Amino acid sequence: MTGTGEVLLRVVGLTKAYPGVVANSDVSFAVAPGEVHALLGENGAGKSTLVKMIYGLVKPDGGTMTLRGAAYAPSKPGVARQQGVAMVFQHFSLFEALNVAENVALGMQNPPGMRTLASRIRQVSQDYGLPLDPDRLVGDLSAGERQRVEIIRCLLQDPKLLIMDEPTSVLTPQEVDILFQTLRQLSAEGTAILYISHKLEEIRALCDAATILRRGKVVATCTPREKSARDLAEMMVGETLTPPARSAKAKGAVALEVSGLSVPSPNPFGTSLKNIGFSVQKGEILGIAGVAGNGQDELLLALSGEVRTARDRIRINGAGCGDAGPNERRRAGLVAAPEERLGHAAAPDMSLTENALLSGAVRKGLVSRGFIDWAATRDFAGQIVEGFDVRTPGIWVAARALSGGNLQKFVVGRELSQAPTVVVVNQPTWGVDASAAAAIRQALIDRAAEGAAVVVISQDLDELLEITDRFAALNGGRLTEPRPTQGLTVDEIGLMMGGAHGMEVAHHVHP
Amino acid sequence: MFILEKRPTPSRFWMAATPVLAVILTMIAGGLMFAILGKDPFEAIRTIFWDPLFDPQFASYSRPQLLVKAGPLILIAIGLSLGFRAGIWNIGAEGQYIMGAIFGAAAGLAFYPSENRLIFPLMVAAGAFGGWVWAMIPAILRTRFRTNEILVSLLLVYVAQSLLASMALGALRSPEGGGFPGSRNLSQWATSANPELIGGTGMHWGVVAAFIAVIASYILLQRHILGFQIRLAGEAPRAARFAGVNPNRLVVLCMGISGALAGLAGLFEVTGPAGQISIDFNSGYGFTAIIVAFLGRLNPIGILLAGLLMALTYIGGELAQFMLGLPSAAIQAFQGMLLFFLLAVDMLGNYRIRLGFGRAA
Numbered sequence: 001m002t003g004t005g006e007v008l009l010r011v012v013g014l015t016k017a018y019p020g021v022v023a024n025s026d027v028s029f030a031v032a033p034g035e036v037h038a039l040l041g042e043n044g045a046g047k048s049t050l051v052k053m054i055y056g057l058v059k060p061d062g063g064t065m066t067l068r069g070a071a072y073a074p075s076k077p078g079v080a081r082q083q084g085v086a087m088v089f090q091h092f093s094l095f096e097a098l099n100v101a102e103n104v105a106l107g108m109q110n111p112p113g114m115r116t117l118a119s120r121i122r123q124v125s126q127d128y129g130l131p132l133d134p135d136r137l138v139g140d141l142s143a144g145e146r147q148r149v150e151i152i153r154c155l156l157q158d159p160k161l162l163i164m165d166e167p168t169s170v171l172t173p174q175e176v177d178i179l180f181q182t183l184r185q186l187s188a189e190g191t192a193i194l195y196i197s198h199k200l201e202e203i204r205a206l207c208d209a210a211t212i213l214r215r216g217k218v219v220a221t222c223t224p225r226e227k228s229a230r231d232l233a234e235m236m237v238g239e240t241l242t243p244p245a246r247s248a249k250a251k252g253a254v255a256l257e258v259s260g261l262s263v264p265s266p267n268p269f270g271t272s273l274k275n276i277g278f279s280v281q282k283g284e285i286l287g288i289a290g291v292a293g294n295g296q297d298e299l300l301l302a303l304s305g306e307v308r309t310a311r312d313r314i315r316i317n318g319a320g321c322g323d324a325g326p327n328e329r330r331r332a333g334l335v336a337a338p339e340e341r342l343g344h345a346a347a348p349d350m351s352l353t354e355n356a357l358l359s360g361a362v363r364k365g366l367v368s369r370g371f372i373d374w375a376a377t378r379d380f381a382g383q384i385v386e387g388f389d390v391r392t393p394g395i396w397v398a399a400r401a402l403s404g405g406n407l408q409k410f411v412v413g414r415e416l417s418q419a420p421t422v423v424v425v426n427q428p429t430w431g432v433d434a435s436a437a438a439a440i441r442q443a444l445i446d447r448a449a450e451g452a453a454v455v456v457i458s459q460d461l462d463e464l465l466e467i468t469d470r471f472a473a474l475n476g477g478r479l480t481e482p483r484p485t486q487g488l489t490v491d492e493i494g495l496m497m498g499g500a501h502g503m504e505v506a507h508h509v510h511p
Numbered sequence: 512m513f514i515l516e517k518r519p520t521p522s523r524f525w526m527a528a529t530p531v532l533a534v535i536l537t538m539i540a541g542g543l544m545f546a547i548l549g550k551d552p553f554e555a556i557r558t559i560f561w562d563p564l565f566d567p568q569f570a571s572y573s574r575p576q577l578l579v580k581a582g583p584l585i586l587i588a589i590g591l592s593l594g595f596r597a598g599i600w601n602i603g604a605e606g607q608y609i610m611g612a613i614f615g616a617a618a619g620l621a622f623y624p625s626e627n628r629l630i631f632p633l634m635v636a637a638g639a640f641g642g643w644v645w646a647m648i649p650a651i652l653r654t655r656f657r658t659n660e661i662l663v664s665l666l667l668v669y670v671a672q673s674l675l676a677s678m679a680l681g682a683l684r685s686p687e688g689g690g691f692p693g694s695r696n697l698s699q700w701a702t703s704a705n706p707e708l709i710g711g712t713g714m715h716w717g718v719v720a721a722f723i724a725v726i727a728s729y730i731l732l733q734r735h736i737l738g739f740q741i742r743l744a745g746e747a748p749r750a751a752r753f754a755g756v757n758p759n760r761l762v763v764l765c766m767g768i769s770g771a772l773a774g775l776a777g778l779f780e781v782t783g784p785a786g787q788i789s790i791d792f793n794s795g796y797g798f799t800a801i802i803v804a805f806l807g808r809l810n811p812i813g814i815l816l817a818g819l820l821m822a823l824t825y826i827g828g829e830l831a832q833f834m835l836g837l838p839s840a841a842i843q844a845f846q847g848m849l850l851f852f853l854l855a856v857d858m859l860g861n862y863r864i865r866l867g868f869g870r871a872a
Contacts, residue, residue, distance in 0.1 A: 306753060325755050345750065346750060348747065370735050374734075398519070
């Protein structure tokens with residue numbers, strides 16, 4: 001597909017600076033028709049800014065683009081779409097209360113009548129092995145199905161270049177297979193795909209070429225099939241990576257015990273928890289996998305105490321505390337780090353000092369007789385920043401000013417610095433660069449080695465396989481029986497996660 | 512072309528500077544308006560902002576009025592600001608203010624003409640209680656039945672106004688008033704009077720209470736965990752729940768504090784400057800305090816200054832009507848401009864303005 005000299009999109013010297021950061025500096029690369037081209041880089045490497053410029057969402061400060069030989073400078077996404085460039089975002093822009101066809105129509109320039117549109121959606125979904133019923137409410141769809149709505153919305157515009165921003169972060173391994181078959185089919189038909197990811201195995205399996213970005217600059221281009229995942233990672237990070245070190249050790253008494261936990265979701269489109277049971281011993285890490293929206297948020301809320309239940313459903317060190325609130329559970333030794341950093345784990349407009357107080361007040365004794373000890377709070381915030389290598393100009397900085405990875409290090413660091421006996425984290429390394437992710441994983445392992453019981457809820461299977469002792473999956477609000485992580489195969493894990501969510505029929509060529 | 516750019520961290524300098532900038536812009540725009548009306552803009556601005564305080568002829572009357580008018584505004588706005596910071600919208604301070612006056616006056620009049628010195632403290636407590644009770648209605652309806660506290664508290668203002676009229680005409684009407692509506696004069700009955708404490712300053716117990724409220728609220732917000740929880744609940748409700756804040760408890764607390772302070776303001780007004788319960792006792796302090804709260808950026812010190820500034824524009828505005836023949840609508844427009852400019856330059860705290868030039872596509 002490559003090497004014919006024909007070029008669909010050429011980017012030359014693209015540059016974009018924001019105050020304080022250069023997001024892209026002199027970036028050049030070319031994509032041939034039908035080529036699957038990977039943009040690889042850590043978080044903050046400038047991948048998103050780059051594709052936003054190609055999609056007309058951000059105006060470059062310098063550089064040029066050509067599309068099919070003609071100058072290309074989209075002033076807005078509508079112009080980009082007209083010229084055959086489509087994009088599937090990492091975060092879906094769908095209305096849950098509308099059905100599939102209505103959502104598709106909202107994203108189109110000149111939508112046809114609903115009936116025509118519905119039949120076209122059926123047609124396209126059949127052609128590309130992406131089964132989707134146009135009449136279903138988006139709120140009832142799984143994350144994988146929602147992504148299909150976005151993809152089909154793009155395909156209806158008959159794109160020449162399809163940009164996909166981290167498309168597999170919400171999919172099970174089986175769903176990833178189906179998506180890849182669709183993408184290969186598109187590529188065979190001549191549609192070029194610009195594929196953003198930091199998942200190396202995926203890129204090796206799917207992409208024809210890769211452009212690797214680091215701190216806004218192109219540091220390498222390669223054919224990913226010819227490189228090992230480790231090579232790619234080191235090109236991406238620019239340093240040698242060491243996998244987290246674990247030492248085998250004896251487990252202690254059960255620190256966290258959950259039994260028969262059923263909780264209705266606080267959100268209308270959320271997933272209720274159904275009869276969840278597990279226990280975690282001191283010194284042990286339990287991994288809970290699952291595709292987004294299968295009850296992870298609800299499980300975290302139920303464990304952190306933000307949602308309460310019957311006393312005996314949750315026991316910390318043997319004492320029932322299902323009816324206790326977050327601060328009582330902190331007193332009992334449980335700390336939690338929610339997935340959503342801004343707005344849930346941290347208050348965006350408050351300083352790091354104030355955010356340190358947010359969940360650290362109880363265990364660090366930062367409040368006496370109702371009055372806040374700001375000096376001690378500042379010390380605590382300083383400890384977190386230092387201990388977890390949070391890159392910030394100071395602790396007075398608002399949480400929203402930190403990059404995602406740095407804020408995540410702060411949030412996880414804040415919880416782990418409280419000498420907890422039970423740690424619950426949801427998506428500890430989501431959107432965090434490779435070296436920060438490694439540091440966070442190492443910190444979780446260290447805390448377990450010190451005798452804490454750790455529960456890691458994550459959608460990153462590699463992460464769970466790397467650090468957990470036992471493994472379970474959430475699927476539709478139910479938890480599978482935890483199994484020892486050692487010896488699990490990817491297929492077994494996929495089945496625990498619910499297989500392909502009824503998508504098995506998608507491609508008729510299944511072996 | 513102007514481009515707005517979000518600041519990574521809110522600018523402390525601009526947070527403090529925007530109210531000053533708003534006042535300056537108001538003076539410029541207001542001056543233009545006065546000029547169009549055919550008045551000397553400099554004289555008009557001077558009459559509004561300078562004469563009430565420093566003109567030898569008017570200052571002796573106007574200067575005490577400043578604290579008399581600012582006191583209740585500040586006291587009420589401080590209470591409201593706590594709720595507003597937590598995202599709890601008590602719009603009905605006017606009603607709570609009336610109820611405080613009715614409860615307090617009734618508690619005192621029940622002992623008329625006793626001269627027991629405990630009566631005034633009792634009236635103060637009853638006034639705070641009256642405002643608190645009136646605020647508890649929307650608070651409990653919200654926490655129990657998830658009604659909207661904005662609507663309920665606002666509508667209760669009209670209920671309170673009707674109660675006020677009925678009290679002035681019925682239960683609390685002065686037996687010696689010759690059938691005219693209105694209670695006995697509380698400011699002329701030594702037991703219940705809330706006199707000027709220092710002659711010529713306008714300082715009465717309500718102003719003292721307002722200053723105490725400013726200081727207490729400053730300490731609460733800066734040093735106390737409750738103040739932190741209030742700010743957290745307003746800025747990031749989910750983070751507040753994560754931090755263990757009980758949202759219902761906060762609603763009851765913030766509504767209660769704002770109601771009690773509004774009730775106190777009503778009590779101090781009815782025993783002092785107003786003197787008696789009458790049909791037209793309330794004068795909109797409860798609503799104006801909402802503007803004062805925002806003008807002061809929901810910050811205690813800011814509210815103190817905003818209350819004084821607001822009082823000044825009222826007094827100066829009256830003076831300008833009287834001296835220069837400016838229509839009262841022009842004064843109201845001038846006050847409106849102040850609020851408009853304040854909200855307009857508000858974004859400078861979070862955004863910076865850049866001069867950008869459209870790039871050729």
